[in-house]
Amino acid sequence: MSARELHFINVTLPLRDERGLFELKAVGGRWTSIVPQETVLSGDGSFVPMSALAGEMSRLKAAGRIDLKGFMMLPGFVDAHMHLDKAYSLSQVGNASGTLLEAIANYGAAAPSFSKEEIRGRIRKAALRALSYGTTTIRTHLDFRLRSGIEVAFRTIYAALEVREELKGIVDMQLFPMCPYDRLTTAEQDAIEEALRLGMDGMGGAPHLSETPESDIDRIFATAARWGKPIDLHADESDDPSKQTVAYIVEKAMEYGYGGKVTVDHLCSLSAMDTRRAEEIIGRMKAAGLSAVTLPPVNMYLQGRGDSGLIRRGTTRIRELLDAQVPLAVASDNIQDPFHPFGQGDLLKIGLVTAYAAHMGSSADLRTLLRMMTEVPAGILGLTGYGITEGHSADFVLIDALRADDLFTELPVGRTVYKQGRPLYTSVQQSAWGLDELDRTEEQAQ
Secondary structure (H helix, E strand, O other): OOOOEEEEEEEEEOOOEEEEEEEEEEEOOEEEEEEEEOOOOOOOOOOEEHHHOOOOHHHHHHOOEEEOOOOEEEEOEEEEEEOOOOOOOOOOOOOOOOOHHHHHHHHHHHHHHOOHHHHHHHHHHHHHHHHHOOEEEEEEEEOOOHHHOHHHHHHHHHHHHHHHHHOOOOOEEEEEEEEOOOOOOHHHHHHHHHHHHHOOOOEEEOHHHOOOHHHHHHHHHHHHHHHOOOEEEEEOOOOOOOOOHHHHHHHHHHHHOOOOOEEEEEOOHHHHOOHHHHHHHHHHHHHHOOEEEEOHHHHHHHOOOOOOOOOOOOOOOHHHHHHOOOOEEEOOEOOOEOOEOOOOOOHHHHHHHHHHHHOOOOHHHHHHHHHOOOHHHHHHOOOOOOOOOOOOEOOEEEEOOOOHHHHHHHOOOOEEEEEOOEEEEEOOOOOOOOOHHHHHHHHHHO
16 A cells, blocks of 8 residues: 555535535545645646546556545445345346245255355455445445355355455455254354354344244354354345344344344334334434444335235335434445346435435435435444544545535546555546537536
């Protein structure tokens, strides 16, 4: 990593203050100065406009003084819930019914045929694609299919560990194995402990799918506490209002004093159950210190498959969780696999779908969504030194947008991603009309 200085002027920092511009400096990959500007700075002739650098990686690497001309800088996006190992497997694993249960069954049947090299390639591809859209930190849930055999299960573990090491300093990755459920054997429990010993960052799973959910949750908490690891569980990903494992997770979090160390994802059944019961559970989640992740694109795709007429969309009670001040992030979940045939790892697109699903269209709502893919998931993942703050790592994304509203209304193509002060990716919007008068019309409209 170069120790050269980065110096930006005329920067918009929407997470700090959208009303003014800022001047920023970084040395050795860390922010050293962040100062509000009283006026627009013209520089001394050595500052290069970002518009002249975007899409030109060789010039970008050489540029130390950059004028953003009012465009925005954000800390690197944080994707709190992905399945990198399953990404891009759709051509091999289909899902005719489009249901969650068929996706689980079909992927489980195919899993023994995937080599470690194939899984590693999918993880790497998905992580780098997410990076290109501005994501610099990912928590990924890993298939840990012990019922298919120890060797099959550990292919994914070893593949993920290898990619995490390969991409160190490029994309930060937290690895959470999906612990098996339904009356674990001693050998399976030993395998979970071995995965933790190898370097897994926490424990995951989907106990709502189990015939013995409470005993599975007991085991997960006992193991996590013994290893001092956080817990991140798929919870109640179902249209069935009787699925309420989150209520028991809350009890265990209180019992173990695990506030701030438990995340629950999906929570689809909260929307299906009686409002009074849902509000009671949400209140207890807040009291227990639980965090949550909502995954609207995948839930909208998978849920409501048995409905006709007015079809339930599967998203959780986003507004109610926010109103209760439960830390709530948005995340990508699955990418082009049997669980979700779409997706690219672009959190701005995830945020837009969330805005549709939760009726979040005001300027305040859009800024809430922006925090749900930056500061909130950074807190959920326990990131230290996150954000555009003096002394913190210079991990950020430059976006061709002047206001936070533009992020979701325009979904800007132009993004330039830095990690520890190094430019890693840049893209630019290029367009041309076939008639001169159309070019002039577009220029006048901008």
